Amino acid sequence: MKSSLTLLCLVVWVNVDASSAQTEYCGKPEGEGRRMLPIPDQERYENGDQVEYGCLATCKNGEWDKTIKGKDYCSKPEGADTRMLLIPDRERYENGDKIDYGCLSGPNKGSRGKATCKNGEWSKTIECQAQTEPKDFCGPPPHLMNGDTNGGTRERYRNGESVQYVCQKYYILDPPSAYKTCHDGIWTRPITCLKPCTVDEELMNTQNIQFKYPPEDQTKVYATHGDLITFKCTGHSRLSPVSVDFRQQCINGVMNLPYCQ
Structure with missing residues (x-):
């Protein structure tokens, strides 16, 4: 389907001295109708009238100096x-x-x-494109944020070949057995490295809480996605009525901490 470019021009009328003018008006341009429609569409145009047309044409002494023909x-x-x-x-x-x-x-x-x-x-309004032919090969596997392929990569892979991904420390693969497979020139299957949560002493002090089951590092813990951590209030403080529960789970890098007052 070819695109169409419509040009809107103005018919320009030339004022001439009445004594030398052969005709003081113009009729419809040649080729009007199906091929080109003047707007406004009239049988006669006086000197100074302007119309939208297929292209630029000038009325001189009752004649059009250019004829534009269109396909009807x-x-x-x-x-x-x-x-x-x-x-x-x-x-x-x-x-x-x-x-x-x-x-x-x-x-x-x-x-x-x-x-x-x-x-x-x-x-x-839209283009209906031809169906692309399937490709026999894929390029290098796509980059995985916070992760990488397990082993080296090549510039070219055949249809059906797969590559395995691994995540950085404390990040969790989703899905757990993460492979991408070359199919018709495209690497299939979405893969994500879910983020860990970090809980440190400074953050807990602002909430008046501490670990109920302290880790080896008493001041900081990395919780992988899905891990549960239980907290308790420090000193004589008590859990705020508007606080979340003491036991909280890490969800892709986000963990809500309880608050004691």
């Missing part, structure tokens, strides 16, 4: 029947005819659009 119909859009379903489906469409169409292939498969025939060209 459109053939079926490119890709009809193979990647487009047309409504109505005809071999020829007149200027101004509108169609509804659906995409049968490509990235817009299943989408619907509209098109209008203008001077032999189709103006459309």
Whole structure:
């Protein structure tokens, strides 16, 4: 389906001395109608009148100094029947005819659009692209944030080949057995490294809490995704009525801490 570029120009009328003018008005330009529609559409235009037209033309002594001819119909859009379903489906469409169409292939498969025939060209709302041919190879596997492939990588992989990923220390793979596989030139399956939570002494002091079961490092702990940590109030403070419970879980780098007052 070819794109359409519509040029709007003004018909320019030239004022001439009445004594030398052969004709003081112009009729419709040659080729008006299906090929070009003057706006406003009149039978006669006086000196000084302006109209929207297919291109620039000048009225001189009752004659147009340039004739622009346009195509008065459109053939079926490119890709009809193979990647487009047309409504109505005809071999020829007149200027101004509108169609509804659906995409049968490509990235817009299943989408619907509209098109209008203008001077032999189709103006459309979406493009129905051809289905791309499957690729036999993939390039290097994609980068994983906070992780990497297990082992080296190559510049080219055959369809069906897989690579395994690992995460940095304290990060957890999601899904746990994380492979990406080359399929038709694309690496399939999303993989994420879930973030750990860090709880340190300074942060707990602001909440008036401490670990109920202290780790080996009394002042700091790294909790991986899914880990549960139990806290308790320090000194004679008590859990605030608006606080979360003492037992909290690390969820992808986020852990809500209880507050004692």
